Amino acid sequence: MNENNMSKAGASADGESTAVFAPLDLSAFAASAPSDEARSSIRPRKRHVIWPWIVLAVLAVLGAVAGGGIWFFQSHALPGVTLWGTPVTGRSYEQIVSQIDDAVNGTAVNASYNGTTAKVTLKDLGLSVDSDAIATQVMDAKRDDAWWQRYAFWNTADVSTEPANADAAVPDTLNAKLSIEEVKPVDAAVQLNADASGFDVVPGQQGQGADPVPVAQAAVKAVETLGGASTQTVEVKLDATSPAVSDDIANQAKATLDNLVQNPVSITIDDHQIATIDAAALAASTRIDANENGKLADSETRSGYVVFDANKLQQYYDDSIKTTLQTNREDRDVIVNNNGDEIDVLKEGHDGVTIAADGDTNVGHDAVAALANGGGSVTVEGTVDPMQTKKxxxxxxxxxxxxxxxxxxxxxxxxxxxxxxxxxxxxxxxxxxxxxxxxxxxxxxxxxxxxxxxxxxxxxxxxxxxxxxxxxxxxxxxxxxxxxxxxxxxxxxxxxxxxxxxxxxxxxxxxxxxxxxxxxxxxxxxxxxxxxxxxx
The missing domain is CATH 2.40.440.10 (L,D-transpeptidase catalytic domain-like)
Structure with a gap:
């Protein structure tokens, strides 16, 4: 372009020249419409669906919670379980034992007579509470229910076992604390009969003094609140006092013992009987306890009103049974009649028995467990040469x-x-x-x-x-x-x-x-x- 042309093209007022461009054709930049074949190859971007994962996560959490709950309640009281009406859900065995013991130890009833008032505990009344046994019942509550009922809090179960038998209370300490002169009642007793084949009942005798039963009833009710209620003062009355072990209790104990005499627990070696727990053994190792829910010593087991002592039974076995066993066999000699009936024994005979070293140290422990179940057998280690019978x-x-x-x-x-x-x-x-x-x-x-x-x-x-x-x-x-x-x-x-x-x-x-x-x-x-x- 020459100067003339540039001048013609235009100049600014300040004398500078201005460039002039041809109009821009935008059609060159327009995209062409895709063909049908190209359109078909284009897909919309997928959207990710996340709700199933959320559901699975929730279920997993719920499952973990449920599994943890089931694991937890294996060793804790189940939902809906109460003890004497008080909820104990989620408490461990040890916590329940402690709660019961605390209630027992913290319970003292105010007893009053002729203006004299004294605090009286269950121990003062000769009563104890087997917190271990009650706690076991709490832990077992609902365990046999269907699984969907077992963990349902609306499916309730109340353990209402009486902590102690108020009728078994004794008045000795109560009389002493209230300065009451008493004539002590005499407990009925069960003793070995003359030929040591069974038991006889010796009747009890009534006494005179403070009636301990109302005081005991108030103490028992207080324990059942698990420390949640205070007791009112109980006015003590003088009355003919019954023995803790009544004639009826003694007769029930006699029936338990007589049944064990008729179906004795046997002591065996390899299923061969070498001895039995007879009436004399029972007399030496048992006592009668009118408080059938009372706490037992570690060596004791009960059946109703009869309490068996493993240590005493072991001692009786060592002193009076084991010493009669002989290592050399002696055959039995009997006379029979034409019917085969045994009519006379010329010689009793005995097995040859050898007890292995320390093979019978658990006789007492094992035997009282069998006695409490009404019969059975206990096994000791050793050898037997069985006697034969000559007829x-x-x-x-x-x-x-x-x-x-x-x-x-x-x-x-x-x-x-x-x-x-x-x-x-x-x-x-x-x-x-x-x-x-x-x-x-x-x-x-x-x-x-x-x-x-x-x-x-x-x-x-x-x-x-x-x-x-x-x-x-x-x-x-x-x-x-x-x-x-x-x-x-x-x-x-x-x-x-x-x-x-x-x-x-x-x-x-x-x-x-x-x-x-x-x-x-x-x-x-x-x-x-x-x-x-x-x-x-």
């Missing part, structure tokens, strides 16, 4: 046609004796031909024995005649029939031997008479229960 069978045959009495031992004839039978029995056939004065036939057992007996009687016979007898000092009498027939020394005034009896004939009223030289032996040999078969 000797004895039976008698009275043959009315042979006019003989036969004594058998193990089915072997060991003695034959001549006899005189009833007057009504035919001497040759043995048949009863005389009606009323016959020796009965059949199978019998000897059921009654007298070394000497006066025999007398009057009998009206079927023909109307009367038969009377009166014989003094009939020796060695063995009754076999309940109608009065016996095998005995022949009832003669002077001694008559076996051969003389054989020649005598039938002279009795139904009994069987044997010689004076045979009767004493037969009396000693034919023990009670021996089988007697009478035949023709």
């Amino acid at each position: 000797t069978k004895r039976h008698v045959i009275v043959d009315l046609s042979d006019n003989k009495v036969y004594a058998y031992e193990n089915d072997k004839l060991i003695r034959t004796m001549s006899m005189s039978a009833g007057q009504g029995n035919d001497r040759k056939t043995g048949e009863c031909t005389g009606g009323d004065l016959c020796t009965p036939t059949g199978d019998f057992t000897i059921w009654l024995k007298y070394e000497s007996q006066d025999m007398s009687g009057n009998l009206t016979l079927s023909d109307g005649s009367k038969e009377s007898w009166d014989v003094k000092g009939v020796g060695y009498v063995n009754y076999f029939s309940h109608s009065g027939c016996a095998i005995h020394r022949i009832a003669t005034q002077t001694a008559m031997n076996d051969s003389q009896v054989a020649a005598l004939g039938n002279t009795s009223h139904g009994c069987v008479g044997i010689g004076w030289d045979q009767a004493e032996w037969f009396y000693g040999w034919a023990v009670m229960g021996t089988s007697v078969h009478v035949q023709v």
Whole structure:
């Protein structure tokens, strides 16, 4: 461009020239519309959905909370559990024990008599509270419910076990604190009977003094508030005071002990019984406690009103049971009859027992647990050589046609004796031909024995005649029939031997008479229960 042209193009007032540009064509910058194929390849950006993750997170938190709650309540009282109406949810066993003990120790009732007032505790009244047992009941409450009910706070369970039996309160300390003169009641007792086979009840006796029961009732109610209420003053009255162990309690304890005598706890080695906890062992290791919810010593276990002491039972075992065990076996020797019934014991016998070192140190502990459950067995370590039983069978045959009495031992004839039978029995056939004065036939057992007996009687016979007898000092009498027939020394005034009896004939009223030289032996040999078969 030349100067002229520049001048023509334009100049500013200050003389500077101004450049002039051609108009800008924007169409060159416009984007062309995409084709259908290109449009189809374009996708909108995805939006991320987060709510399922939020739900999962919430569920995870809830699951963790639920799992933690379940874990927590394994060792704490469940939701909805109360003790005597007071909520204890979430408390541990130890906390519940402590809460009960604090309530017991902090409870003192004001008792008043004739202007004298004194604070009286449960301990003063002879009562204790088994906080461990009650806490265990609290921990167990609702545990057997379905799982959805177990942790539901609206599903409630109240443990209402009475902390102590107010009727078991004793007035001794109460009388002393209130300066009341008393005649002490005497507790009923359970003692071993004369033959040590069971128990007898010794009745209690009433006393005279302060009635402790209302004071005890007030103290028990205060404990049940777990320290939440104060007690009012209790006016004490004089009354006939009942013993803590009443006759009824003693009889219930006797029933518990008698059942254990009938179903004794056995002491075994490898399932072989070597001894039992008998009545004497029970008497040495038990006491009667009228307060059935009272706190026990560590060595004690209870069943109702009976308390078993493991230490005492262990001592009894060591002193009176273990010392009777013998290492050498001795077999038992018994007599049986034709029916196999054991009718006499010639020798008791015993096992050969060897106890391993320290193999029986837990007898007392294990035995009281079994006793509290009503029976069972406890095992000690050792070896046993079991005794065997020797059986000797004895039976008698009275043959009315042979006019003989036969004594058998193990089915072997060991003695034959001549006899005189009833007057009504035919001497040759043995048949009863005389009606009323016959020796009965059949199978019998000897059921009654007298070394000497006066025999007398009057009998009206079927023909109307009367038969009377009166014989003094009939020796060695063995009754076999309940109608009065016996095998005995022949009832003669002077001694008559076996051969003389054989020649005598039938002279009795139904009994069987044997010689004076045979009767004493037969009396000693034919023990009670021996089988007697009478035949023709």
